[in-house]
Amino acid sequence: MRIARNLRLSVRALTTQRVRTVLAVAGTAIGIAGVLVLTAIGEGARADVMRRLNVLGPDLLVVMATTVPPRAGRARQGDLRVQDLQVADAAAIRQAARGVLGAAPARDRTMPARYGRAASTTTILGTTPDWLMIRRFTLETGRFFTTQENTGRARVAVLGAEVRRNLFTDSVDPVGHTVRIGRVPFEVVGVLNEVGVSVSGAASEDDRIVVPLETAMRRLFNTDYITMIFVQAAAGIPLDTVSSAVAAALRPRHARAPDAPDGFAVRSQRVLIETEIATQTSFQRLIMGLGFLALLVAGAGILSIMLLSVRERRPEIGLRVALGARRQDILLQFLAEAMLLALAGCAAGILFGLAIASIVSTTTSWAARVSPLALAASITSALAIGVVFGTLPALRAARLDPVAALRSGA
Secondary structure, three states: OHHHHHHHHHHHHHHHHHHHHHHHHHHHHHHHHHHHHHHHHHHHHHHHHHHHHHHHOEEEEEEEEEEEEOOOOOOOOOOOOOOOHHHHHHHHHHOOOOOOOEEEEEEEEEEEEEEEOEEEEEEEEEOOOHHHHHHHHOEEEEEOHHHHHHOOOOOEEEEEEHHHHOOOOOOOOOOOOOEEEHHHHHEEOOOOEOOOOOOHHHHHHHOOEEEHHHHHHHHHOOOOOOOOEEEOOOOOOHHHHHHHHHHHHHHHHHHOOOOOOOOOEEEHHHHHHHHHHHHHHHHHHHOOOOOOOOHHHHHHHHHHHHHHHHHHOOOHHHHHHOOOOEEEEEEEEHHHHHHHOOOHHHHHHHHHHHHHHHHHHOOOOOOOOOOOHHHHHHHHHHHHHHHHHHHHHHHHOOOOOOHHHHHHHH
8 A cells, every 4th residue: 555655646746847757758768769779770780690691501611712912013904813713623622522512613703784775784603503502592483594504505594683673674574585794695594582782791692693604604704714612511510620621622723832822712601790790799789888878868867856856845755754654655755756757768768769760670771670688678777777866866855854854844
């Protein structure tokens, strides 16, 4: 009964001073909403990183040709990458490297593509049919090219989702139509499902046309070397172990001086993803620090308002004590007022934060994701604000001398 009576008195006191109450609630709401929105953006970015990791596959390695070191007094021209990676290296990796499930040689180049009057400059990727499985891409429509089409240098192409949008209208199915890459006509046999940006975030995985490697090297690029090999590692074997095995399989095929660096580098896409996750974690810590400062400001507002309330209500406190109220009743009443202010601000902040997060997700490229953990953290923060910043005013009110308090109202 005493608790219910204290709560009624607290509500009555707060509704009496509406302006102060609104200001205190608004300050807490802004702090809670800010923390919620910033945390939601951080969670969304982290979820996007994990989605890209699942798309890439946690078992993906890429052998890349390294860049040619510069020579003093000579301008670098043409292809700046080492030119000794060969198609046969992929077969050597499959045979000699332990823990390798598949290897797809590839070479890419930026070239113009055209269909009718529509044109787009895009990445042309020449590779083998194993690439589709290793990269875990899926087809929206049509099919991927076959091994026979690769060895036969067939002029067939699979479009990325962005290229499909750039060259064809929504009403036209690209499969069966002919696009020109440079001056060479290619029949479209399939369209890839949309994936999004690359691991580094610098390019789109959908802005490409995939063609048979032999066709690309002979009809488009006029080269006899490749620039990368996509490698799929077996499950259960550490990527570092597979990476070392891949490098060991390639070194005898590319003999160099003992002190010379390799002409290739084995890179793990997972390492890049984990680096990005670490960056996101640092960003979230910064967000939490800013949110903590915002909540401190909100708590300071509650503290100042409650101290002012205690000062103005000294006669009321003295009268209540004179009529039999215990000091703990006074303590609980003012502590309850601070908690009500904090919880009201939390409720308003959560609603405001959810609305802002929804607007951010629909109007920008940021995917704001409000997690149950963020909601729980908001409620916990509000309770902490009420307890921490309401305790001092409540103790001051409970320790008032009732005689002095009554005299102050005389």
